[in-house]
Amino acid sequence: MPRAEFLLTTGGGGPLREADVPAEVRVPLACHRPLVSAGDAVLAGQKLAEACEPGVGDAHSPLAGVVAEAGECVIAVRGEGQGQIKAADLSGLSGQDLAEALRGLGLDTAGLVKAEILVVNAAPPDIGACAPERLLSLFPETVALGLEAVKSVVAPKRTVLVMAHGLGAALKGCEMFTVPPYHPNGVDGLAARAALGRKAEGAVVVSAAALFHAGRIMETGLPLTEIYFSLGNGLVKAAVGSPLADILPLAGLSAGENDRLILGGLLRGQAARSLDQGLPKGTLALCLVPHGAYPPVADALCLNCGECVLRCPARIMPNMISRCAEFRLFERARQYHLEACVECGLCGYFCPSRRPILQYIQLAKFELAALDRLAAEKAAQEEAS
């Protein structure tokens, strides 16, 4: 029996609210090299920073103004004056060229490779993150535009649309599939698996929200500087980099002392550091968790109660994996099929000792990726010499 807490609501009925353009934005950077420095004047839509890793979208200014701060993690722009860059012409582009153009306009394109099957995931990937399905039902044409662009990159033989409520409009040329509206059914890997079974290996999965944002770029030819996400029971449209403090009041929320503000859904999202922080691109939802609502996460030992093992949809052993990561035995974690984890967050939800299991798993994945990179570099060097 799925639990009531895991019901993925449609967020239906809630209005689409538009946040005002803020006086100052703080555009967060992930792995970017700034192209502007403090004091520079920028136009709305001007590129602020270039991604240093393939597949990561560049960062652009949502408003015309003056760069107040240009650091490694954030570029702040104070709104002053007018002016917008010219729209790019994307017609005639296709395949990898189009992907590269979209990346240059701010879209994350990391997962977009050639594949037999393309899965469009409109099911909410987390509790409180119903944006993908709602965007599909509100703006089917925009999503279809985005799908067309992505299809030109992926060149799939088959396209499958997965939904949790069947609310979204049908997308042309997609097979439809509905999963029961409970977390973790909407997590990308699990949704694809539910629709395709073992054929899901090697399929490319994109969120309907990503398609929508790609569609916006295709429609306007302008860089991605505004995003749509879930807040409360509605949708919000806000500029990337808007201070989180400005967004909460749109849904009548306000953060109190020691509350948690989550960028993303309840089970998988990241906690915001501060209310002044700028809204990151790729946010699907904002959730406010009151202080003391849940027992706090603890650096506690695993009792081996087995709850996590019995709940894990990937059928792995989060208890052993988190212990391996805890004691930095990352290779050992790999033997427990760490890579099968879809990061749904259920293990931590049920862990009675409140261990940060998902974080341990993410740490182990990160460290193993680094180890693999090192090993590959070493092998390449040896080959060269």
Add this chain to the structure above:
Amino acid sequence: MSTFSPPSPLLTVSAPPHAHCGRTTRGLMAETLFALAPAAIMAVLVFGLPALRVMALSCAVAVICETLCARAMAGTPAVDDLNALVIGLLFAFLLPASAPWWLVAAGSATSVVLGKMVFGGLGGSPLCAPLVGWAVCKLSWKGAMDYDLSMLSSSLTSPLAQLKHLGPQAVAGISLQDLLLGQQLGGLGAVQVAALLAGGAYLLIRGRLRPHIPLAFLAGTFLTALIYFYLDPAACAPPLFHLLAGGAVLGAFFLAPDCSSSPVGHVPMIVFGLLAGCLVVVIRVYGVYPDGVPFAILLAELLTPLVDRIRPRPLGVG
């Protein structure tokens, strides 16, 4: 540099998930204690104040030992998770009500130190902590641990010892009702069968205990006893007798499902339960000890790492 003024209000930063089912270790232990309470009360009713003395001393020693160990290990003492109390009480349940104070103290201390803390604390031990203490005492102080010898003044008898020494005819007259209500000699809490069943049922209903191990354990005991009984009804006791005499019910609901030493998957838990239950009867039939429950569980626990290898195929692997 400008002075740093923290933005107001301050947010809590934490790792995902940001929601939780609300069930904590402390809650688990508290509910286990609650489930053990009926058996503790019954023990006092049947055996009188000596039983209360043993339970209180055992719990106190367990808590003190855990605190001292945690200090020595430079860790944060976690006695407030109530686990030491559970260990102390379960160990007391295995003792005769007449146990001398030094036996209680030594056993309880061994349970906590050797059964839990040397393995790093809660969840690290490959063996069920109270059973470690029990085994050490049983092997070291045979006389004091023998239920019949140490309780000479009692009019009750230990049915399993009678079965061992006098054969099934000797126990044929014992009514199942007496066994259920604790009218037998044995561990002071272990023999409160009806109360333990109620406690176990409470944990099952509350979802604090998965049914796999207890039910598989009872099924294993019952089926093995049934086979023996079927093969030679004259030489073996009936299966229900095996279920209700001695510590089988305590083992099934409170000792075998011990978190740190039992397996975690659906199938491994069932295999483990069946195995332990089956060993109970095998030891009772062939072993030198009248009651096979503690050793059966300890033996099965040694196989836990092996049993835990029975895993479903992970998502997308193979």
